[in-house]
Amino acid sequence: MPDTAIALSDVTVRFAEKTLAFDCAIKAGAAVAVVGPSGAGKSTLFNVIAGFQTPASGTVRLLGKDMAGRDPAERPVSIVFQDNNLFSHLTIADNVGLGIDPGLRLDAAGRRGVSEALARVGLGGYETRLPGSLSGGERQRVALARALVRRRPILLLDEPFAALDPAMRADMAALLAGLVAETQATMLFITHQPEDIGRLAGEVIYVTDGKIRFHEPSGDFLARREPADIAKFLGRSVP
Numbered sequence: 001m002p003d004t005a006i007a008l009s010d011v012t013v014r015f016a017e018k019t020l021a022f023d024c025a026i027k028a029g030a031a032v033a034v035v036g037p038s039g040a041g042k043s044t045l046f047n048v049i050a051g052f053q054t055p056a057s058g059t060v061r062l063l064g065k066d067m068a069g070r071d072p073a074e075r076p077v078s079i080v081f082q083d084n085n086l087f088s089h090l091t092i093a094d095n096v097g098l099g100i101d102p103g104l105r106l107d108a109a110g111r112r113g114v115s116e117a118l119a120r121v122g123l124g125g126y127e128t129r130l131p132g133s134l135s136g137g138e139r140q141r142v143a144l145a146r147a148l149v150r151r152r153p154i155l156l157l158d159e160p161f162a163a164l165d166p167a168m169r170a171d172m173a174a175l176l177a178g179l180v181a182e183t184q185a186t187m188l189f190i191t192h193q194p195e196d197i198g199r200l201a202g203e204v205i206y207v208t209d210g211k212i213r214f215h216e217p218s219g220d221f222l223a224r225r226e227p228a229d230i231a232k233f234l235g236r237s238v239p
């Protein structure tokens with residue numbers, strides 16, 4: 001596998017009101033927290049990597065290959081959206097099975113993969129239940145199981161902890177840390193909570209105003225006393 005999992009060079013995204021610009025290189029196997037204020041461009045960065053947003057210019061290379069013209073399904077990426085996107089009328093097993101085949105034509109190995117992924121996220125035995133009977137945290141884990149069955153080497157998680165209470169946040173972080181260690185996936189996750197960085201990330205990308213302002217080891221980021229917006233985010237008193 002190439003050393004660099006994700007490389008964005010001179011990527012720009014133009015919306016009516018603003019232009020966003022991304023440059024970064026992320027090593028294979030890295031666990032990266034993507035943080036920054038609301039509206040900074042974090043989700044757009046994910047959409048560019050996953051192929052839901054086509055850049056106006058620049059190059060997106062994943063695992064050494066140029067992704068120009070490749071649809072999301074053709075990329076080595078799984079993305080878990082913030083609102084987890086489960087279909088309320090489908091069972092949990094079918095919701096996960098969609099990750100293997102959008103037409104839900106699963107053979108025995110596929111069905112076994114679904115059950116294994118559910119067990120992996122702590123939801124063994126939930127196969128026949130419907131999303132409406134699950135808690136927010138459980139639904140989030142179903143979405144994660146659906147991403148896992150796709151077995152893509154790059155995993156993007158948009159606020160995986162948002163719907164979880166503090167104890168469940170710690171459980172989810174431990175689960176994700178175990179998964180990354182086991183699968184050697186490259187994982188990026190968006191969070192608004194500094195404690196998630198220390199739990200899970202080796203490095204931090206700080207996005208503000210449509211740009212990657214810092215990309216550095218988690219320890220360096222968590223020790224920052226400036227600039228003021230990061231000190232505030234980290235809960236330090238700002239003079």
Ligand SMILES: Nc1ncnc2c1ncn2[C@@H]1O[C@H](COP(=O)(O)OP(=O)(O)OP(=O)(O)O)[C@@H](O)[C@H]1O
Pocket residue numbers: 015016017018036037038039040041042043044045
């Ligand atoms: N499809 C779109 N059309 C126009 N503007 C957009 C579109 N998608 C995003 N934007 C704008 O681009 C900027 C970045 O949005 P983005 O959703 O990436 O931010 P974010 O950092 O993920 O925010 P949050 O933390 O609130 O989810 C925002 O100003 C947003 O309004």
